Amino acid sequence: MVIRRFHMELVVAGLTCLAGAVTALGSLELGVGWGESGPEPGYFPFYIGVLLALLGSYNGVYALLAKRGDQELFVERRHAIRLARFFGPMAAFVILTIFLGLYVGAALYLFYTAWRQGNYRPHFAALLGGGFAVALFVVFELMFKVPLLKGPLEPLFGIY
Template structure:
């Protein structure tokens, strides 16, 4: 499987246009007109969203016209596979952090990466993940007094 450059460029420009439409649509809820005291809250975001949507659409059309017929390779299957071995654990880290908190997410992420990609012994990898999370807690929560997201761990350990 090969992904061509033109396909990725059209995808990115399409996502840019979609982001502009979302911004403009969300601004409609705030009002995009003028009042006696000036513009409503959604006035500037609405026009920025329209500009973004227009630019994304124009770039998509431009890309299809200029690069039509080209077959430059963007990424090949082996490269994509290597990229996914980095991206999938990172995406799982984000999801686990949102659900279970930063400390659990960091411990699990470091355990997995050290074990699977670093080829550490699973016990050493678990120790690394736990030590890093404890270090995060000591530095941020205790020394700097900056609470990080703990998720359900906070209620379980009664840390408030």
């Protein structure tokens, strides 16, 4: 399957139009008129939403008429593979972090990418991940006193 820029122009125009419609409809529920003490809460966002929907559809129609990017690929196959190889571990990192905390999540993420994608030896990769987590701890927890998200593993080391 090939994604042309033309298709993406249409998708994005559609999505922005939808975002505008959602904003406008959400504001309608809040009241967009004139209350006792002045404009109601939906007053300002309603017009923003309407304008957004109008301009989004304008972009879509313009892309259709001008055939903007009809021949241009949005992303080449080899680029898409490279992006997916980067994006996959990153998304996994976010999911891991939510369950295991930022320190463990970041350490595992760096370990995996250095080992599997950087082709480093596993013990070097583990050292890198561990070292990075320790550096985060020193900078945030100790120097700036900003606590980061912790999971079930940190209490085992006596860190709360």
